[in-house]
Amino acid sequence: MKNFLFPDVVPPSFMWVRPERGDMTNVHEWIQPIMSTSDPEKSKDADIVLVGVPLSRSSIRSSGASEFPEAFRRSWKSFTTYNLDEDIDLSEMMVLDAGDVPMHVTDIRKCHDTIIQASAALHHYFPTTKVCAIGGDHSITAMMVKGLHQAKPDEKIGILQFDTHFDLRDLSDNGPSNGTPMRNLIESGVVKGSDMYNIGLHGFFNTKELKMYADEKGVNYITLRNARKKGIEETVQRCLEKLAASVDTIYVTVDMDVLDIAYAPGVPASTPGGMTTDELLEGVLTAGLHPKVKAMDIVCLDPLRDSHVQGTVKLGTHVFLTFLSGVKLRRE
Structure with a gap:
């Protein structure tokens, strides 16, 4: 069945059959496929709309991150809607699954253009809803942000990035890959380097040249060691406060390799x-x-590399539900 966002977004490869009545205490019973929405106008009141972006051909190294959107949906049965830590029930929120952005089999540039188009459509149709993208590799972030920029050109966008890497590699060498999304946004003029905050950098996984480029463009970065000294919560709060003082919209990107x-x-x-x-x-x-x-995304999680119990996939879902918990708590 087609949804009203077709052809920008298509039905996902896997969907749960939701009960027609009764208490919906598990996530797979609660999140609504957008195709089941009888009144598209009412759907505009959704708190969250999620979209799968199954692309990993643009990864620097071999990756099956394109398989995460389906694995993510399959994992929902393992989670309830009740967050014991915060004593809140997410089932009171309206969360819609828009489906997946259609990917070309071989043409990465076409895939990226399609992601931009889908992101713009989602932000245009859901102007006040939080859009959550489930990747896919980190190249999708630049495209999701560009789509947001197309839909809301008057809004200044800032980035909060959880990552082990700068993701500022040279586009002339790497193209629009999962190693270049932040540089892509800077060089395209969509986001200023000074409006980017990266938390989680550590160890021997970035070159000095990338640090020099970050310094040149004014990118803000907090190493994991320094974040731990100040406390993760306080570090994130300070970054958000500084961003909020200079931008209209903050986009959060979670590269799971930060773990x-x-x-x-x-x-x-x-x-x-x-x-x-x-x-x-x-x-x-x-x-x-x-x-x-x-808006936010979760990227670079490969279910094909995961353990047989899919522990990393479940952690990715936990990250998503934790973000939703924060969204619900901000209203309370």
Whole structure:
């Protein structure tokens, strides 16, 4: 069945059959496929609309991150809508699954153009709804932000990035890959370097040249060591406060490689010395609480590399639900 966003967004490859009545205590019973919405106008009141962006051909190294949107949806049955830590029930929110952005089999540039088009359509149709993109590799972030910029050209956009890497590689060498989204946004004039904040950099996984470029463009970055000294929550809050003083909209991007390899085996570029699960969830919850955070994504999670229990996939879903918890708490 086609939805009203077709052809910008198409039905996902996997959907749960939702019960027609009764209490919806599990996530797979609660999130509504947008195709089931009988009144498209009413859907504009949704709190969250999620969209799968199954692209990983643009990854620097071999990645099955394109498989995450389906694995993400399949994992919902393992989660309830009740957050014990915050004593809130997410089922009171309206969350819609828009489906997936259609991908070309071989043409990466066409895929990126399609993502921009889909993002613009989502932000145009859902002007006050938080749009959450489920990647896919990190190249999708530049395209989702460009689509947001197309839909709302008068709004100044800032980026809060959880990442082990700068993602500022040279486009002339790497193209629009998962190693270049932040540079792509800077050089395209969509986001200023001074309106980017990266939390989580650590260890031996970035070159000095990338740091020099970040300094030249005014990119703000907080190493994981320094973030831990100040506290993750306080660090994120300070970054959001500084961003909020200069931008209209904050886009949060969560590269799952920010996590230590011990916590995220299902990540192509996972490293030792990264964030713990608790640290990332604390940071994402803090971001979700901020009123200027209006969009986010989760990227670079490869279910094909994950353990047989799909622990990293479940963690990705936990990150998503934690962000939603922050969005709900900001209203309370």
